[in-house]
Amino acid sequence: MILAPRFNSRPVISLQHVWKRYPNGTLALRDISLEVPAGEFLFLVGPSGAGKSTLVRLLIREEKPSKGKIFINGLELGRMKRWRLPHFRRQVGLVFQDYKLLPRLTVYENVAFALRVLGESSRVVSARVSDALATVGLEDKRRKYPSELSGGEQQRVAIARALVHAPRLILADEPTGNLDPATAWEIMQLFLRINAGGATVVMATHNREIVDMLRRRVIAIDGGQVVRDDRSGRYHEVLPAAAVHL
Amino acid sequence: MRFFRQLLFTSNSGWQSFWRNGGVTVAAVLSIMLILLLGGTSLLLGHALSQVLEGYKQRVSVISVSVADGTPLASVSDFMADLRERPEVTNVRFVSKEEELRRFASDPRNQQLLQQLDSNPVPAKIEVSVRHLSDVSTIDGLARGWRGADRTNPTDYQGDFIANMVRLSNYLTIAGLGLFAVLLLISVVIVMNTIRTAVYHRRREIEVMKLVGATEWFVRRPFLIEGWLTGMIAAALAVAVLLAIYRPFVARFQQDLFFLPLAYDPSFVVPLGLEMLALGSGLGLVGSFISVRRFVRL
Numbered sequence: 001m002i003l004a005p006r007f008n009s010r011p012v013i014s015l016q017h018v019w020k021r022y023p024n025g026t027l028a029l030r031d032i033s034l035e036v037p038a039g040e041f042l043f044l045v046g047p048s049g050a051g052k053s054t055l056v057r058l059l060i061r062e063e064k065p066s067k068g069k070i071f072i073n074g075l076e077l078g079r080m081k082r083w084r085l086p087h088f089r090r091q092v093g094l095v096f097q098d099y100k101l102l103p104r105l106t107v108y109e110n111v112a113f114a115l116r117v118l119g120e121s122s123r124v125v126s127a128r129v130s131d132a133l134a135t136v137g138l139e140d141k142r143r144k145y146p147s148e149l150s151g152g153e154q155q156r157v158a159i160a161r162a163l164v165h166a167p168r169l170i171l172a173d174e175p176t177g178n179l180d181p182a183t184a185w186e187i188m189q190l191f192l193r194i195n196a197g198g199a200t201v202v203m204a205t206h207n208r209e210i211v212d213m214l215r216r217r218v219i220a221i222d223g224g225q226v227v228r229d230d231r232s233g234r235y236h237e238v239l240p241a242a243a244v245h246l
Numbered sequence: 247m248r249f250f251r252q253l254l255f256t257s258n259s260g261w262q263s264f265w266r267n268g269g270v271t272v273a274a275v276l277s278i279m280l281i282l283l284l285g286g287t288s289l290l291l292g293h294a295l296s297q298v299l300e301g302y303k304q305r306v307s308v309i310s311v312s313v314a315d316g317t318p319l320a321s322v323s324d325f326m327a328d329l330r331e332r333p334e335v336t337n338v339r340f341v342s343k344e345e346e347l348r349r350f351a352s353d354p355r356n357q358q359l360l361q362q363l364d365s366n367p368v369p370a371k372i373e374v375s376v377r378h379l380s381d382v383s384t385i386d387g388l389a390r391g392w393r394g395a396d397r398t399n400p401t402d403y404q405g406d407f408i409a410n411m412v413r414l415s416n417y418l419t420i421a422g423l424g425l426f427a428v429l430l431l432i433s434v435v436i437v438m439n440t441i442r443t444a445v446y447h448r449r450r451e452i453e454v455m456k457l458v459g460a461t462e463w464f465v466r467r468p469f470l471i472e473g474w475l476t477g478m479i480a481a482a483l484a485v486a487v488l489l490a491i492y493r494p495f496v497a498r499f500q501q502d503l504f505f506l507p508l509a510y511d512p513s514f515v516v517p518l519g520l521e522m523l524a525l526g527s528g529l530g531l532v533g534s535f536i537s538v539r540r541f542v543r544l
Contacts, residue, residue, distance in 0.1 A: 060457075082462065085544050090459035100454055114458035119252035161458065 010074050011035040012169055012200045013059065018068035020054055020224075028054040029224045032068070036202060038168070041195045043211050044204040045235050046221040052204035055221070056173045059202070060092060061085055072169065090118070093162030093199070097174035099154045101146040101161075107133070108142040111161045132160040136190060152183035159190060170194060172203040176210065184210060211235035252464060260471025267444045271476060274440040278480035278526065279487075281429045281436075286488045286522050288422050293514050294499075299415050309382050309403055310341075311389040312396035313370040321394045322372070329374055329388070334381035341371040369396050379412075430529065437476055437533025441469050445541045456544055466538040470531060477530020478523060485519040 013036035020029040029051045036042055044052045057063045058070055061077045070077045073091065080088060101110050111132055115125045133139045136156040146154050155175060162170060172191065176184035188210050195201045205211060211218060211234065218233025219226055264271055313322060322340065329338045341349075346368045350356055374385050386403040389395050445452065455465045496510040 082544055086456075086459045086461045086464075088459075089457065094457050100450070100457065102451055102454060113454065116255055117252075117455055117458060117460035117464055119248035119255070121247070121251065165459065 010038075011071075012038045012040075012073060013202065014069075014071040016069045016071075018058065018065045018070060020051075020058060020063065021066045027224055029058075029065075032221075032224075032226055034219060034226060034229065036200060038200055039195070039198055041192070041201045041214070041216040042203070043214075043216060043218045043233070043235075044202065044221060045206070045211060045218055046227075048206075050221045051224040052221055053173055054224075056171055056202075056204055059171055060089060060094060090165045091167055091169065093159075093165065093167035093170040095155070095158050095162050095170065095172040095175045097177035099146070099158040101154055101157055103146050105145075106142065107138060107144050107146070107149070107157050110146070110157055111164055114161050114164050128164050129160075132163045135163060135193075136160045150183070151179050152186055155179065155183075155187050156190065159187070159194075163194070168199055170199050170201045172201065172205075174204055174206065176205065176207050181209065188214070208235040256464065256467040257471060260468035260475070263444050263448060263468055264472045264475050267440070267447060267472070270440050270443045271472075274436050274476050275480045275483070277436050278433045278477060278529065279483045281433050282481050282484035282522055282526055283487055285426050285429050285525075286484055286518065288425065289518060290488065290492060290514075292419065292422055293511065293518075294496075295415060295418065297509065297511065299411055302411060303379050306382060306404060307377075307379050308373055308375045309385050309389070309401055311372040311374065311385075311392070311401050312399055313372060313394055314396045315343075315369060317394035322370075325392050325394060326372060329372070329385070332385075334376050334378065334384060335374055336377055337373075337375040339373045341373055343368060343370045346371055430525075433477075433529045434533040434536070437473050437530050438537040440476060441473050441534045441537035442541055444469060444472055445537070452542060462542070462544045465544075466542045469538045469542065470534045473530040473534020473537070474527055475530065477526040477528070477533070479526075480530075481523045481526020484526070485522050488522075489515065489519065 013034070015032050015034050018029055018032040019027070021027050032051075032055070044055060046052050054063065058065055058077070059072065061080060064078050072088070075088065077088075102113065105113060108129055111129045112125045115128060120128075129142075130139065133142055136159050138153060138156050138160065141149060141153060146157065149157065155178075159175075170191070175191070176187055179187060184207060191201055191203065192214075215232045215234070218228070218230045218235065220228040220233075326338050326340065329335050343366050347366050350368055351360055372389075374389075376382055376385060382403060386401050389401050395401070452465055492515060493510055500509075
C-alpha cells in the first residue's frame with residue numbers, strides 16, 4: 001500500500017453553512033454543514049440532481065460556494081488563490097464514473113501522467129506507478145491501452161492514478177456507476193483497502209446494495225439539503241424505492 | 247532538473263498537438279503565411295519605392311542653371327563664388343557649352359536632331375549640388391534672379407514633381423502601416439481560433455491534467471508552443487517565397503521599367519527575413535497567449 005496518511009485532530013473535511021447557487025439561478029445546495037474526520041469512509045447518497053456531484057465539485061474547488069466555508073485539511077477552499085489549487089489537488093485522489101483515462105496512453109502512461117506533469121524523474125515515476133498498479137492489481141496490464149481493458153480494469157487504472165500522489169483524501173463520484181454488480185464489489189474492496197491504509201474516502205453513489213452491505217457513515221442529500229447523517233447507515237431508509245437506481 | 251523535465255514534457259506535448267490538430271493547423275499556417283507574404287511584399291515594394299525616390303532625390307539635389315549665351319565669364323565666376331559661400335551648397339561646377347553638347351550627343355535618341363544642327367544650341371550650365379532637397383528651391387530662386395541666367399529656361403528645377411513624389415511616398419507609407427496593422431490583427435485572431443480548436447480537441451487531457459494537479463501554466467504551455475510553431479512556420483514559408491520571387495521580380499522590373507533606378511538589395515532581404523520570422527513567432531505567441539488565457543483555466 002503506497003498511502004502514507006498523516007492524522008491530526010482536525011477534521012479532514014469541514015463544511016460550514018454552505019450554499020451553492022448557479023448563475024442560472026438553480027439552487028444546488030442549501031445550508032450544508034458537516035464534518036468528516038480523518039480515516040472515515042463516507043457515502044453521499046441521494047437521487048439524481050440532489051446535489052451530490054455539486055458537493056464533490058465544491059470539494060475539489062471546481063466550483064466556489066455561493067455562501068459558507070469549506071475547509072479541507074484546514075485550508076479554506078473559497079479563499080484559496082488559483083495558483084495554490086494544483087498543490088491542493090495533488091493532496092486529493094479523484095475517481096469518477098467515466099474513469100477519465102487518456103485513450104492514447106497505455107495503463108502505465110495514464111498513471112505516470114499524474115507524475116510527469118509535476119516533472120518527476122523517470123526513476124520516481126517508475127517506482128510509484130509500479131507501486132500503484134500493484135495496489136490495484138494491474139501490474140500485468142501496464143502495456144495495455146484503456147480500450148483493451150474491461151470497465152472494472154479501467155476504473156482500477158483511474159484509482160491507481162488517484163493513488164500515485166499518496167493522497168490523504170479520496171473523493172469518488174459514482175465510481176461503480178458504469179460497472180456490473182460483481183465488478184462494482186471488487187472496486188469497493190479496493191476502496192476499503194485504501195481506507196484501511198488510513199485514507200479518508202468520500203464516495204457519492206447510487207449503489208444501494210453496496211451502501212447497505214458496508215454499513216458505513218451515510219449522508220443523504222435531497223433537494224440540496226442534508227436530510228440524514230447516520231454513523232452506520234443504509235441507503236434505503238430515506239429514499240423511496242422508485243428513486244433508487246442500481 | 248524538474249523544470250527541464252517539465253519543459254521537455256510540454257515541448258513534446260505542444261509538438262504533438264501541432265501535428266494532431268492537422269487540418270486546422272495547416273489552414274492557419276497557410277492563412278498567416280499569405281498574410282505575412284502580403285506584408286513582406288508590401289515592405290519590399292515600399293523599399294523599392296524608397297530606392298526609386300532616393301535615386302530621384304539624389305538626381306534632383308543637383309540643380310542645373312543654364313547660362314545665357316554671351317554672359318561675361320567674370321559674371322559667371324562671381325555668381326559661382328557667391329554660390330560656394332552658401333552653407334546649403336556642397337559643390338558648384340561649370341559645364342561648358344561644348345561639354346554639354348557632348349553630353350547631349352551621347353544620347354542615341356538625339357543623333358537625328360544633331361545632324362540637322364549647324365551650330366551649338368545648348369547653353370553652358372552651372373551645376374549646383376545642395377545638402378538637402380528642400381534647398382534646391384532656394385538655389386532656383388537665386389538663379390532666376392541672376393542676370394546671366396538663360397531667360398527661356400533658367401534652371402531644370404522640377405519642384406512640384408518631387409514634392410508630389412514625397413507626398414505620395416508618405417501616403418503609401420501610412421496606408422501600408424494601416425494595412426499591416428489590420429493584417430496583424432487578422433493573424434492574431436486566426437492563431438486564437440486555432441488554439442481554441444486545439445484546446446477543444448484536448449479538453450479531456452486538460453481535464454485530467456487539472457485533476458492530477460498540473461499548474462495552470464503547465465497546461466497552457468503546450469498551446470503557446472503550438473501557437474509559436476504555427477506563426478514561425480508560416481513566417482518561414484513566407485520568407486522562402488519572398489526570397490524566391492524577389493530577385494526575378496527585380497530583374498523583370500529592370501527589364502521593363504529600365505528608367506526607374508530599382509536594384510536587387512540583398513542587404514535589405516536578410517533583415518527583412520529575420521524580422522518576418524520574429525513577427526510570425528510573436529504573432530503566434532500573442533494569439534495563443536490570449537486564447538489560453540481565455541479558454542484554459544483551472
